[in-house]
Amino acid sequence: MQRRFLGPAGILLLLLAGLVSLSLGFVPDRVRVTGTMQAKTEWVTIKAKEFRFIPDTLRVTEGTLVSIRFRDVGQLAHNLTIAYYATDTESIPGGTSDTLRFLADSTGTFPFWCDVPGHRQAGMEGVLIVRK
Ligand SMILES: [Cu+2]
Secondary structure: OHHHHOOHHHHHHHHHHHHHHHHHHOOOOOOOOOOOOOOOEEEEEEEEEOOEEEOOEEEEEOOOEEEEEEEEOOOOOEOOEEOOOOEEOOOEOOOOEEEEEEEOOOOEEEEEEOOOOOOOOOOOEEEEEEEO
16 A cells, blocks of 8 residues: 555645745746745835825835735725736725735836826826835
8 A cells, every 4th residue: 555655744745846846937037036935025005096196106125025005095996006017906996995915026116007097197106116
């Protein structure tokens, strides 16, 4: 009964190894892989109302997992779109909130905006600054 050696723990280990190699395979080149692959989480809060973001400049550190608490404190529905990081919230009604998470893996200054038609043009934009 050789198969007995591959008990539930062994199967779990194999699954984990598979998952790890699978996830490593999908890491884009520009992501720096550190020994533990544990990114620190950095929380920031941004409020939206007609027609601006408060604050309109977000500063985070490269390599952190950024969690943005997005609060719509206005009357209309708004969203937060960060095109460079291919991430956005739904358009949420006034008085509600949402959370956006992404790995800030590139330094630079990246615009964000609300993509409800007309809102960016009305002033709903800002910049995300990712520094070393
Ligand atoms: Cu908006």
